[in-house]
Amino acid sequence: MITALAGGVGAARFLQGLVNVVPEKDITVIVNTGDDIELYGLHISPDLDIIMYTLADIVDEEKGWGIRGDTFRCLDMLKRYGHETWFNLGDKDFATHIYRTHLLKKGLHLSEVTKRLCQKLGLELNILPMTDDRFETKVVTVAGTMHFQEYLVKRRAQDEVIDVTFEGVEKARPAPGVVDSILSSDAIIICPSNPIVSIGTILSVKDIKSALEEAEAKVAGISPIVGGSPIKGPADKLMRGLGLEVSAYAVADLYRTFLDTFVIDQVDRAEKERIEGLGLNVVTTNTIMRDLKDKVHLARVTLRSVGVR
Numbered sequence: 001m002i003t004a005l006a007g008g009v010g011a012a013r014f015l016q017g018l019v020n021v022v023p024e025k026d027i028t029v030i031v032n033t034g035d036d037i038e039l040y041g042l043h044i045s046p047d048l049d050i051i052m053y054t055l056a057d058i059v060d061e062e063k064g065w066g067i068r069g070d071t072f073r074c075l076d077m078l079k080r081y082g083h084e085t086w087f088n089l090g091d092k093d094f095a096t097h098i099y100r101t102h103l104l105k106k107g108l109h110l111s112e113v114t115k116r117l118c119q120k121l122g123l124e125l126n127i128l129p130m131t132d133d134r135f136e137t138k139v140v141t142v143a144g145t146m147h148f149q150e151y152l153v154k155r156r157a158q159d160e161v162i163d164v165t166f167e168g169v170e171k172a173r174p175a176p177g178v179v180d181s182i183l184s185s186d187a188i189i190i191c192p193s194n195p196i197v198s199i200g201t202i203l204s205v206k207d208i209k210s211a212l213e214e215a216e217a218k219v220a221g222i223s224p225i226v227g228g229s230p231i232k233g234p235a236d237k238l239m240r241g242l243g244l245e246v247s248a249y250a251v252a253d254l255y256r257t258f259l260d261t262f263v264i265d266q267v268d269r270a271e272k273e274r275i276e277g278l279g280l281n282v283v284t285t286n287t288i289m290r291d292l293k294d295k296v297h298l299a300r301v302t303l304r305s306v307g308v309r
């Protein structure tokens with residue numbers, strides 16, 4: 001069994017490689033839900049959806065989110081009614097959120113809803129939200145405090161970041177299966193996701209970080225920072241705002257209490273020694289995932305680094 005901690009697009013692309021190397025049913029993915037937002041009266045779980053759509057091979061590959069070939073007629077009509085439409089949901093994507101919200105309103109937990117959606121999409125992986133409880137990532141900026149999606153999508157990550165807070169973190173408990181899967185895994189992988197608002201949120205949920213520290217399985221992480229910048233998303237702005245250096249080293253330092261191996265890009269090989277100084281093994285390879293071959297290569301190198309052949 002392999003357990004992976006995941007955010008959105010970077011993680012989804014890595015997992016596409018992983019499912020080519022390990023049988024789907026042997027993989028559990030613990031997914032960030034700090035990006036979840038209620039909009040248009042619906043519960044939207046962007047990272048769960050990005051991962052489900054990608055692995056079900058229906059994602060809009062160019063954007064990395066949403067459904068390939070989707071239309072936006074519902075959104076156009078909402079605009080006509082004068083509703084705010086800064087968060088772009090396609091018509092098919094709307095169906096996911098309508099169905100999810102319907103099931104949540106019937107009393108199902110987010111983990112149960114996710115299981116049902118995955119089954120219907122033909123996925124055999126065990127995709128778990130990090131928590132079934134309400135949890136929202138807020139970004140404190142010079143322009144005020146706002147939901148992460150408002151910071152990223154509505155305001156295009158333009159505001160200087162002062163802090164990041166997790167609303168609901170005190171009460172949030174890991175979803176059923178999360179801690180068990182970490183403790184019973186043969187290997188654990190921290191996907192190349194934002195260390196603050198994707199992996200950082202998962203680690204902030206009670207008992208998850210300590211489970212990673214206690215787990216017998218080896219833990220490998222893949223750096224989302226290559227050559228001093230994130231491959232995608234605002235990790236650099238958030239890290240800088242929190243007073244962190246934007247480097248593979250700084251990410252390794254955030255994970256060092258539970259990590260055995262850190263996989264960094266070959267362009268960052270100069271950081272190898274410094275990261276080894278944290279007591280970690282370091283593997284350098286190509287981490288840029290342009291096609292399936294790159295994804296499979298990264299999955300194989302990562303698995304090998306934690307003793308899975």
Ligand code: FO1
Pocket residue numbers: 007008009035045046047049050065066086087088089093149152153
């Ligand atoms: N990202 C955008 O930049 N603009 C959008 O309008 C947008 C809509 C959207 C709808 C559904 C979904 O699952 C994701 C969506 N994303 C959009 C991506 C999302 O905001 C972030 O990339 C993730 O939350 C970060 O992992």
